[in-house]
Amino acid sequence: MRLLLNIDVPDLAAAERFYVDAFGLRRGRRLGDTALELLGAEAPVYLLQQPAGSTGAAAQPRDYARHWTPLHLDVVVEDLDASLATALAAGAKTDGDVREAAWGHIVRIADPFGHGWCLLQFLGNGYDEIAT
Template sequence: MKLLVNIDVDDLATAEAFYTQAFGLRPARRFGDDMLELLGFEVPLYLLRKDAGTAGAGTSMRNFARHWTPIHGDVVVEDLEAALAQALAAGARREGDIREASWGRIVTVSDPFGHGWCLLQFLGRGYDEIAT
């Protein structure tokens, strides 16, 4: 089995600029004018150009204002402050303060298309600090 991550965006060029600058991803393949594969995470990331107002899932229409979904991305970084500065410089919006936990540190941001991301810096043994 293989996991692929797809992100709907309404402007492929803006999305490419954001994801390459914010997270250091690199373009791999283009599939016509509406799809781009980015590499650099542990799984490929596909940007899919979709118009706002078109059908998403079920009866939901695509809306690129800030929204919440129970599935989101965590980007594990070595230096949280540097990663946050890089994401903000690329156009991310910060959504709160850096928080500390027994496993590490976290801050949330959103991309220009309303998708939320968590930037994580593991400390000690990371999630193993809270594993039972």
């Protein structure tokens, strides 16, 4: 199986700046006027320009204010504090404090387009610390 990540955004240039600056991704192919491939993660990320108010899934209009979705993505980082500072400088907003767990640290953030992300820093044996 091959996984591709598609992220709807209202402004392709602003989204490129954010994802390159916040997560260290790099520009891949430009796919027409409204799509851009970003590389550097284990799966390619495709930014898809879709205007706010256009029809999304289940005929719901797209809304780029902060929103909740049952699907979110985690970015595994080596240094949570440094990665959080980088993401915030690029335009992310935090959705709470850094939390500690037996497997490491986590913080919820939102990109400038309302999409939720988590930054994770594994410590010790990561999830193996809690695996049964």
